[in-house]
Amino acid sequence: MASASMRDGKTGIIIGPAGSKRTRTVTTKLGNVTVSAQKPSAALVKDNVKRSSQALERAAARIVRGGVAIPQRKNVPLYSVDEDNPKIVIRKLNGQVSRGQLVDGKFQEFA
The missing domain is CATH 2.20.25 (N-terminal domain of TfIIb)
Incomplete structure (x- = not known):
């Protein structure tokens, strides 16, 4: 991970191996900080969507049951x-x- 100074004097954070060539990056602003990271592959996104859906299914029964006993x-x-x-x-x-x-x-x- 490297920290870089942006043109406007604000701090930017680059996530990934130092000195690596990144052709696909995603940039997000969080207040005065800009974070850039390698764009995940389509396979990784698909796998994470599947895993989060499975986690939601496991939690759904408890989420919909309201109140406290x-x-x-x-x-x-x-x-x-x-x-x-x-x-x-x-x-x-x-x-x-x-x-x-x-x-x-x-x-x-x-x-």
Whole structure:
């Protein structure tokens, strides 16, 4: 890897063997830095697309499953927000469900 000064005085980074002849390069600007690297072969790109697709398939089942599982414990309330009205807080405590709101950090059940 070599560092070179560009015509505009900014720093450029060239990725590849020093002194090698690169006929095909790709250049990307990252803020004030310009990075140039050898263009990958079509076979390498095809292989990387295949491998990333396989990785995505392995992760897909976990990505689409939303939320977090929180186990219910005795005398420990679980709070959530009403899907229809985000101003309403739902409390689940020892098998009972209450609706209310949080006032000064404390749950107040609606009458």
